Amino acid sequence: MVTIKVEVPDIGDFQDVPVIEVLVKTGDTVKTETPLVTLESDKATMDVPSPVDGVVKSVAVKVGDKVSQGSHLLDVEADAGPAGVAPPEKIKESGHTTASGAPAADYGASGVYESIDVRVPDIGDFKDVPVIEVLVKTGDAVKAEDPLITLESDKATMDVPAPVAGKVAELKVKVGDKVSEGSLILSLSTGVVGAPAPAKAAPPAPRLAAPSAAAYAGSADIECEMLVLGAGPGGYSAAFRAADLGLKTVLVERYATLGGVCLNVGCIPSKALLHNAAVMDEVKQMGAHGISYAAPQIDLAKLRSFKDGVVKKLTGGLAGMAKARKVDVIRGVGRFLDPYHLQVELTSGAGRDRTGEKKTIRFQKAIIAAGSESVKLPFIPDDPRVVDSTGALTLPSIPKRMLVIGGGIIGLEMATVYSTLGTRIDVVEMLDGMMAGADRDLVKVWEKKNTSRFDNVMLKTKTVSAKATPKGIEIGFEGAKAPSMTQLYDLVLVAVGRSVNGNAIDAEKAGVAVTERGFIPVDKQMRTNVGHVFAIGDIVGQPMLAHKAVHEAHVAAEAAAGQKSFFDARQIPSVAYTDPEVAWAGLTEEQCKAQGIKYGKAVFPWAASGRAIANGRDEGFTKLLFDESNHRCIGGGIVGTHAGDLIGEVCLAVEMGCDPVDIGKTIHPHPTLSESVGMAAEVFEGVCTDLPPVKKK
Numbered sequence: 001m002v003t004i005k006v007e008v009p010d011i012g013d014f015q016d017v018p019v020i021e022v023l024v025k026t027g028d029t030v031k032t033e034t035p036l037v038t039l040e041s042d043k044a045t046m047d048v049p050s051p052v053d054g055v056v057k058s059v060a061v062k063v064g065d066k067v068s069q070g071s072h073l074l075d076v077e078a079d080a081g082p083a084g085v086a087p088p089e090k091i092k093e094s095g096h097t098t099a100s101g102a103p104a105a106d107y108g109a110s111g112v113y114e115s116i117d118v119r120v121p122d123i124g125d126f127k128d129v130p131v132i133e134v135l136v137k138t139g140d141a142v143k144a145e146d147p148l149i150t151l152e153s154d155k156a157t158m159d160v161p162a163p164v165a166g167k168v169a170e171l172k173v174k175v176g177d178k179v180s181e182g183s184l185i186l187s188l189s190t191g192v193v194g195a196p197a198p199a200k201a202a203p204p205a206p207r208l209a210a211p212s213a214a215a216y217a218g219s220a221d222i223e224c225e226m227l228v229l230g231a232g233p234g235g236y237s238a239a240f241r242a243a244d245l246g247l248k249t250v251l252v253e254r255y256a257t258l259g260g261v262c263l264n265v266g267c268i269p270s271k272a273l274l275h276n277a278a279v280m281d282e283v284k285q286m287g288a289h290g291i292s293y294a295a296p297q298i299d300l301a302k303l304r305s306f307k308d309g310v311v312k313k314l315t316g317g318l319a320g321m322a323k324a325r326k327v328d329v330i331r332g333v334g335r336f337l338d339p340y341h342l343q344v345e346l347t348s349g350a351g352r353d354r355t356g357e358k359k360t361i362r363f364q365k366a367i368i369a370a371g372s373e374s375v376k377l378p379f380i381p382d383d384p385r386v387v388d389s390t391g392a393l394t395l396p397s398i399p400k401r402m403l404v405i406g407g408g409i410i411g412l413e414m415a416t417v418y419s420t421l422g423t424r425i426d427v428v429e430m431l432d433g434m435m436a437g438a439d440r441d442l443v444k445v446w447e448k449k450n451t452s453r454f455d456n457v458m459l460k461t462k463t464v465s466a467k468a469t470p471k472g473i474e475i476g477f478e479g480a481k482a483p484s485m486t487q488l489y490d491l492v493l494v495a496v497g498r499s500v501n502g503n504a505i506d507a508e509k510a511g512v513a514v515t516e517r518g519f520i521p522v523d524k525q526m527r528t529n530v531g532h533v534f535a536i537g538d539i540v541g542q543p544m545l546a547h548k549a550v551h552e553a554h555v556a557a558e559a560a561a562g563q564k565s566f567f568d569a570r571q572i573p574s575v576a577y578t579d580p581e582v583a584w585a586g587l588t589e590e591q592c593k594a595q596g597i598k599y600g601k602a603v604f605p606w607a608a609s610g611r612a613i614a615n616g617r618d619e620g621f622t623k624l625l626f627d628e629s630n631h632r633c634i635g636g637g638i639v640g641t642h643a644g645d646l647i648g649e650v651c652l653a654v655e656m657g658c659d660p661v662d663i664g665k666t667i668h669p670h671p672t673l674s675e676s677v678g679m680a681a682e683v684f685e686g687v688c689t690d691l692p693p694v695k696k697k
């Protein structure tokens with residue numbers, strides 16, 4: 001055990017900054033980067049993070065104390081030294097630069113600056129392994145576990161991580177050097193008194209059972225610095241960011257248009273249809289306010305062409321932006337030949353028909369963004385009356401009776417569209433509730449408002465057979481709510497999830513490990529087990545959402561370009577664009593309970609919102625969750641019209657670690673639905689004047 005004295009790091013010109021929150025107490029276990037103390041100057045609020053994993057031994061400050069750079073905050077007792085660290089060598093006392101002139105480490109500076117040699121740890125039987133990437137340069141600040149260099153043997157690619165936080169004082173290797181266990185990689189100035197003694201060097205975490213990569217010896221038609229495979233929201237964002245960072249970028253996509261599932265057959269066309277459905281539903285409601293219209297005349301062809309026009313506008317815009325950035329778009333199906341080559345079978349037409357022509361691309365770095373496809377049920381017949389979400393979005397007809405298999409967001413959004421157009425809907429769901437993942441109190445409000453849309457909601461029930469007959473698709477059910485007889489439907493939508501494309505791109509030839517189900521594991525920089533190959537979006541895992549893919553895309557492109565970007569989001573929001581919309585961000589109550597997090601909850605009912613009442617839609621509510629230990633917002637949920645737009649503020653609150661006073665004292669415009677977020681925070685503080693007084697206990 002060593003005791004690390006944590007002091008205020010370099011905070012620029014600020015002096016005598018008040019401590020506004022002490023986030024830990026003696027005995028607390030902390031991880032590297034856990035915020036310890038919050039300081040607030042007149043310009044900014046900043047957390048001082050822990051430089052190490054350990055246990056808080058003593059706290060030297062309290063709220064209200066004023067501190068400056070170097071002030072002692074607390075002591076953390078850290079485990080025996082991280083692996084691979086040579087004995088600390090004292091370089092300079094009470095100074096601000098190391099012997100080599102590099103600035104002192106940001107954290108943990110104690111007035112005694114030390115440097116450690118970082119060496120190649122135990123890498124098994126490998127000897128003389130080439131360094132294929134040096135991920136840091138002299139002067140870079142690194143955190144414990146940040147990858148420093150990438151080694152590539154004939155069997156595996158592995159990163160050597162930083163054993164502690166510090167600043168790179170001197171690099172001792174370059175790309176192409178061959179290293180073995182014990183080779184000196186770099187010296188790190190730590191700024192930590194008593195930097196950990198050398199423990200037995202542990203091997204770099206074996207990230208994956210890496211497949212043996214193939215070796216392609218042929219020529220290439222195209223050369224690039226960055227190859228992106230797949231042009232969905234993940235792929236095009238990665239390609240555009242890489243190009244903006246100056247990398248010569250090639251984007252490979254098998255379909256004619258960019259944008260992937262999201263723009264072509266997902267988020268965008270579904271919202272174009274949902275918008276029309278919402279207007280139709282609202283117009284119908286106007287009757288209750290004394291304004292009546294005749295029953296709608298639905299011109300299905302025109303509705304389809306409106307939706308197609310929306311998609312065309314957006315995908316056309318992307319093509320223009322690719323051109324403006326000089327991103328070379330190659331149309332075809334890509335498969336890896338080895339870790340540095342991809343073969344593309346060119347495609348043409350509306351689908352992905354092969355032309356017979358092939359192109360080989362040699363790349364220096366790659367980002368895999370090959371996305372996902374709808375899961376198919378094996379017993380479902382191949383019949384035009386059975387569709388997945390892509391088929392349902394083509395609006396083949398307005399069926400009389402439709403079965404939606406799967407009560408998730410995609411199924412329920414499509415059910416909303418079709419029921420508004422006049423279809424009677426049954427839903428079958430294996431779980432005991434719909435919209436899995438959302439807190440039940442939110443879903444209940446949606447259920448109550450939507451009972452009239454559905455003839456049968458069959459929870460805890462499975463579809464077990466399907467037969468195409470001239471009269472319709474005959475479906476058999478099993479389970480809690482299964483009807484006694486088979487049922488006949490004019491259209492069946494299969495919306496039971498998405499499967500990813502990781503096993504269809506010959507990733508193993510590049511040495512990239514893929515799980516049985518096609519997912520590609522990545523680290524926090526979106527790096528696969530192969531140092532120069534990254535993966536993003538649906539293909540790396542849940543939640544399969546476009547905004548997650550885009551965020552990951554930027555991280556991957558920036559990391560590939562040598563920047564220190566990490567995927568460290570505190571929240572990824574989810575929205576069901578149903579009517580009412582259901583949206584949530586950060587932790588749900590169910591997650592808090594499962595993780596044993598003590599939380600406080602505040603709910604503002606829309607029945608007290610002037611705007612919701614004026615809109616005739618006051619069934620919703622806004623809920624905020626706060627961590628009981630520090631009052632920071634850790635999550636929230638909204639059900640009601642425009643909940644998907646409103647949840648953005650909760651996302652920011654979670655990301656910024658806002659407390660209820662930050663949110664409640666932010667002046668929101670009146671009368672808007674957004675006020676409900678501020679008022680929920682006021683409810684938490686017991687200061688909301690738009691609700692009856694809180695009963696004194």
Ligand SMILES: Cc1cc2nc3c(=O)[nH]c(=O)nc-3n(C[C@H](O)[C@H](O)[C@H](O)COP(=O)(O)OP(=O)(O)OC[C@H]3O[C@@H](n4cnc5c(N)ncnc54)[C@H](O)[C@@H]3O)c2cc1C
Binds near residue numbers: 235501545
């Ligand atoms: C009906 C529906 C509605 C949705 N609504 C929302 C929503 O409202 N909000 C939201 O956030 N998310 C929504 N999603 C999910 C969202 O569309 C996905 O999470 C997102 O598209 C994933 O982006 P991606 O870049 O990872 O992959 P994708 O969008 O799947 O893109 C992958 C691309 O790679 C291409 N490709 C794959 N293999 C190859 C290959 N070998 N060679 C060349 N090209 C290849 C594919 O053709 C595709 O264009 C919805 C999905 C569906 C189906």
